Amino acid sequence: MNAKSGLRGWLAGRMPALAAEVAALAALLLAAVADSPWWALPPALVALGLLGYLWRNALSGGPTPSGSTLVIRLLLLACAYLLGVVHSGADLVLALGVGVAALAILAEPAVTATSRSVYPVSANLRGSGLRPNLRPNTSRAVLVNGAAVVVALVCAFAGTLEVISLVVSVAALALIAFTGWQAVTRVRARHASETRLNAALAAYEPVFLLHWEAPAGTAYQVGMWLPYLERLGKKFFVLVRSEANFNEVLRMTTAPVVLRSGLTQIDDVIVPSLRAAFYVNTATKNNHLVRYTNLTHIQLNHGDSDKVPSHNPVFRMYDKNFVAGQAAVDRFAANGVSMPAEMFSIVGRPQVENVAIAAAPIASLTAPRVLYAPTWAGFYADSNYSSLLVGYDIVKALVSRGCSIVFRPHPYTMRSAALTQESERIKALLAEDRRTSGRKHVFGAEAETKMSVVDCFNASDAMVSDVSSVVADYLYSEKPFAMVAVSTPAERFTDAFPLARAAYVIDAQSGRVTNLDPVLDDLLGSDPLAATRHDLKKYYLGDIPSEGYAQHFIDEANRYL
Structure with a gap:
């Protein structure tokens, strides 16, 4: 980014604050030369608007941006004092009130910076202390400081009640001081927990x-791997790299959870009892741990599909890659990523152990239920396989054939405004059809949070998806499914994504579906690919007996522990 674009970006982000600062300064100058106290009205409105903004931001759960409003509030305080001097004469009490309020506001950056140093170190780990208390509430202090500005303006406008302004300002300064004391105390507690962390982990003796x-x-x-790692029967802990990750994992396991954000902090958690480290994605920060050669590094990944990320050369940095079936091994070679066979272990997908197998041909069902499970847009253009932009037409066609729908979009759908809009269109369509026809469509929170992916599989008789790991998992059920060809023409789709050999391919390369009717005839009717699905199931999900399917993963993982 060049200097000019950087300056434009900074100005664009600062424009609301700059406009408010200019307005406050103009009001201050006008108040200084005018005879009427009504010039106090503009800065009072600015102050009230500012306080409302801070309050709304605090209620939304986000941090209150004290730094971006600090100059505005100081100018408004100066305006309040000048109004008092011009229209009522110099007043020591008002001056003290304005000065104390200014001190409270000027203390905000230091208190906020200290508060940001308060973060959890560990949880569920005896000996290192429990998770530190929550971060001090700086938003509350900023709101009270804003109230002190408003009170100072009102008192200056009224020409009286200066004592009230002083009292509120003193209360604001006391609150910011208390918040700072809380922050310092909790930072010290964090340091104490960090000092004890290595000894606590060593005493715990985790194996992985x-x-x-x-x-x-x-x-x-x-979430998809924790239940199976717990079934290994060995002590372990979860190492996360951000506070958001810490809070998410803490809700999912009783195993110790440790937060280490920086590269140099990793040394604290590498204790002698550790033998292996598992990974569920290819995050860049995995490099921080892979450098410890005394551990066996095992990549589990969070799904198996023909997507580009599934044959990323970065998988070569792990000692072992646990993959679902031979298809994953062949995928690397087919895409020019050379990896020796000993880097792979075929373990199946234990997460599908409870997926129900098709009980009857779909043609025998009078009103089949179809799962529509589109993926998201991906981080990069070459991994955008989402069919949601044509999903409305697909769902509408299924509904017109008398199908009931289970609609479960990818959790990342909300990251794209366009995909979110299409998702909402589909939900509105299903809600309207449910109201008029009585069909029991499942969508929204019921399908996305109350039901697991496996629940959605078992609640359906067929599925429509795209290039996604849910397709390989659904293959375990041997139920028919369709894949939407978005990124590649339908005639070359099976070459690029071999799993599509078991799928009915919907052509959406042009941005609209063109062969939907014949595909749905096969998907919901004669189902000529039933035998193909049965054969590819072993290729993609391992030639593993269904009895004790997940145990195969557990046995293989325990070999390295």
């Missing part, structure tokens, strides 16, 4: 750890 770093809202990555 699970390393996870990912954007907030992606806890499904670890």
